[in-house]
Amino acid sequence: xxxxxxxxxxxxxxxxxxxxxxxxxxxxxxxxxxxxxxxxxxxxxxxxxxxxxxxxxxxxxxxxxxxxxxxxxxxxxxxxxxxxxxxxxxxxxxxxxxxxxxxxxxxxxxxxxxxxxxxxxxxxxxxxxxxxxxxxxxxxxxxxxxxxxxxxxxxxxxxxxxxxxxxxxxxxxxxxxxxxxxxxxxxxxxxxxxxxxxxxxxxxxxxxxxxxxxxxxxxxxxxxxxxxxxxxxxxxxxxxxxxxxxxxxxxxxxxxxxxxxxxxxxxxxxxxxxxxxxxxxxxxxxxxxxxxxxxxxxxxxxxxxxxxxxxxxxxxxxxxxxxxxxxxxxxxxxxxxxxxxxxxxxxxxxxxxxxxxxxxxxxxxxxxxxxxxxxxxxxxxxxxxxxxxxxxxxxxxxx
Amino acid sequence: xxxxxxxxxxxxxxxxxxxxxxxxxxxxxxxxxxxxxxxxxxxxxxxxxxxxxxxxxxxxxxxxxxxxxxxxxxxxxxxxxxxxxxxxxxxxxxxxxxxxxxxxxxxxxxxxxxxxxxxxxxxxxxxxxxxxxxxxxxxxxxxxxxxxxxxxxxxxxxxxxxxxxxxxxxxxxxxxxxxxxxxxxxxxxxxxxxxxxxxxxxxxxxxxxxxxxxxxxxxxxxxxxxxxxxxxxxxxxxxxxxxxxxxxxx
Numbered sequence: 001x002x003x004x005x006x007x008x009x010x011x012x013x014x015x016x017x018x019x020x021x022x023x024x025x026x027x028x029x030x031x032x033x034x035x036x037x038x039x040x041x042x043x044x045x046x047x048x049x050x051x052x053x054x055x056x057x058x059x060x061x062x063x064x065x066x067x068x069x070x071x072x073x074x075x076x077x078x079x080x081x082x083x084x085x086x087x088x089x090x091x092x093x094x095x096x097x098x099x100x101x102x103x104x105x106x107x108x109x110x111x112x113x114x115x116x117x118x119x120x121x122x123x124x125x126x127x128x129x130x131x132x133x134x135x136x137x138x139x140x141x142x143x144x145x146x147x148x149x150x151x152x153x154x155x156x157x158x159x160x161x162x163x164x165x166x167x168x169x170x171x172x173x174x175x176x177x178x179x180x181x182x183x184x185x186x187x188x189x190x191x192x193x194x195x196x197x198x199x200x201x202x203x204x205x206x207x208x209x210x211x212x213x214x215x216x217x218x219x220x221x222x223x224x225x226x227x228x229x230x231x232x233x234x235x236x237x238x239x240x241x242x243x244x245x246x247x248x249x250x251x252x253x254x255x256x257x258x259x260x261x262x263x264x265x266x267x268x269x270x271x272x273x274x275x276x277x278x279x280x281x282x283x284x285x286x287x288x289x290x291x292x293x294x295x296x297x298x299x300x301x302x303x304x305x306x307x308x309x310x311x312x313x314x315x316x317x318x319x320x321x322x323x324x325x326x327x328x329x330x331x332x333x334x335x336x337x338x339x340x341x342x343x344x345x346x347x348x349x350x351x352x353x354x355x356x357x358x359x360x361x362x363x364x365x366x367x368x369x370x371x372x373x374x375x376x377x378x379x380x381x382x383x384x385x386x387x388x389x390x391x392x393x394x395x396x397x398x399x
Numbered sequence: 400x401x402x403x404x405x406x407x408x409x410x411x412x413x414x415x416x417x418x419x420x421x422x423x424x425x426x427x428x429x430x431x432x433x434x435x436x437x438x439x440x441x442x443x444x445x446x447x448x449x450x451x452x453x454x455x456x457x458x459x460x461x462x463x464x465x466x467x468x469x470x471x472x473x474x475x476x477x478x479x480x481x482x483x484x485x486x487x488x489x490x491x492x493x494x495x496x497x498x499x500x501x502x503x504x505x506x507x508x509x510x511x512x513x514x515x516x517x518x519x520x521x522x523x524x525x526x527x528x529x530x531x532x533x534x535x536x537x538x539x540x541x542x543x544x545x546x547x548x549x550x551x552x553x554x555x556x557x558x559x560x561x562x563x564x565x566x567x568x569x570x571x572x573x574x575x576x577x578x579x580x581x582x583x584x585x586x587x588x589x590x591x592x593x594x595x596x597x598x599x600x601x602x603x604x605x606x607x608x609x610x611x612x613x614x615x616x617x618x619x620x621x622x623x624x625x626x627x628x629x630x631x632x633x634x635x636x637x638x639x640x641x642x643x644x645x646x647x648x649x
């Protein structure tokens with residue numbers, strides 16, 4: 001059992017039902033159910049203030065070290081080429097450095113059987129969970145008078161953007177508009193931006209254009225210049241856009257602030273640890289918290305978890321305890337054939353937590369916005385793999 | 400009538416199908432604007448209703464209306480008077496300059512909520528799932544438009560076991576096309592393999608035929624890879640290459 005981490009008492013059926021309805025309306029959490037099953041748990045995770053302080057301090061250090069490593073990697077193309085970043089994007093990174101950046105990240109902490117917390121990666125390029133960590137968490141907090149949210153990442157991002165681009169600035173929220181799970185995030189962020197006095201525009205990555213020194217969004221027939229872009233679109237996908245050359249050109253405009261800048265893809269790579277030994281940048285927090293990582297050609301399968309260099313939502317992550325042998329074999333075969341696109345990570349022995357729904361494997365995502373801790377939300381899974389089947393849970397700190 | 404009450408009626412508090420009702424369109428409801436546009440005249444010819452109703456005769460049947468949005472809603476509401484429970488499955492958002500015009504659909508959501516008797520059938524009433532066959536209408540939407548195309552995923556629909564547990568043994572897909580769209584076809588395959596009787600009702604000819612398994616998956620994947628236009632979500636909800644879309648019909 002871990003010190004400082006417990007579960008709150010579950011809400012009654014009526015309370016939870018009302019909370020979900022409010023989550024849909026007030027927090028833009030439209031997918032409160034999937035396949036007829038709730039996507040949220042009916043209880044929050046409760047952290048002691050000491051545990052929150054520890055996790056948030058670590059997250060801030062991780063973000064700081066990653067940014068320093070990213071700057072060094074931008075200067076070292078040979079090391080960069082080992083990260084599995086698509087070639088076209090690698091070439092574009094030099095040009096897009098001219099665009100200023102405002103960084104946010106989310107680090108997912110997993111409790112281990114040895115009583116520690118580890119991370120398995122950094123979500124430094126594009127991270128979700130904004131609706132859950134903000135509006136949904138606030139709704140849960142109303143039912144637990146002895147606990148409170150640890151922050152609102154969307155509000156923190158909006159405030160940081162307003163500081164950088166000034167009031168009434170225009171923020172383009174780039175996302176796959178036709179995918180409503182992504183659009184609900186865009187709507188929640190637009191709501192937060194509006195509260196901070198910012199204007200926002202929803203647009204698909206294919207609508208990115210430029211207007212003089214600024215990047216812009218093609219909206220109808222108008223090219224609308226943008227003061228900032230919130231990119232909810234993984235950088236590694238940009239190479240697959242039909243006009244990627246033109247896209248990178250727009251992304252290099254110096255008059256638009258990017259959150260996140262494209263260079264965050266370098267530390268997002270699961271292969272990032274493979275170049276640590278050759279970096280001058282010290283990475284003590286990463287070294288302490290991330291399980292050992294190796295090239296998949298250099299390990300035997302037992303005791304290792306296989307991950308795509310740029311996977312999303314746990315897709316194609318090979319965890320022996322969480323999948324059938326045939327699928328595991330297929331993933332390892334793919335990794336042996338194209339090792340540059342994969343990383344092997346030592347299995348760290350995750351700890352299952354006793355919850356009102358039975359034993360669940362938790363991970364606590366801690367947001368860092370512009371160098372400051374900004375909030376948290378958790379996901380809990382029945383298997384030792386956090387993927388799209390994991391359920392969301394609010395994170396509250398005990399006051 | 401507020402947007403909240405419209406949503407409440409369509410979702411149905413405590414209704415056994417409410418967990419499947421998709422929510423994004425309700426967030427786009429501007430009641431005042433819709434009221435101004437209201438023409439209040441949404442006829443569906445009786446013969447069509449009777450034809451679809453007849454396809455469901457004999458055994459407890461779930462209907463899936465994959466027709467152009469407003470047509471699906473009108474027919475769904477009309478079928479509610481024959482004992483069905485309309486379940487909105489349209490997972491699209493709506494904004495200015497949208498690729499798929501949702502205006503009529505939004506108006507029908509408000510109009511439908513006025514027919515409260517459409518949502519008061521007993522809990523065991525069979526569902527009529529309302530889709531919009533325009534969801535993948537253009538493989539390359541007009542530049543600058545708000546891309547609100549969408550895809551139905553297998554996890555969006557009730558599973559085979561849920562349907563069977565609720566006494567449903569047949570699923571009838573009502574559509575105007577020769578065969579179901581790729582995403583709905585995946586759902587139909589799952590239902591067929593799960594032991595449900597899956598039928599396809601042709602809206603234009605008013606004929607019913609059994610759903611047949613499509614060509615092998617590896618061949619379709621190969622063909623899809625040849626025409627992939629860019630990244631999006633895969634059929635199973637994960638990130639990857641754009642899912643196959645066919646041109647509009649109906």
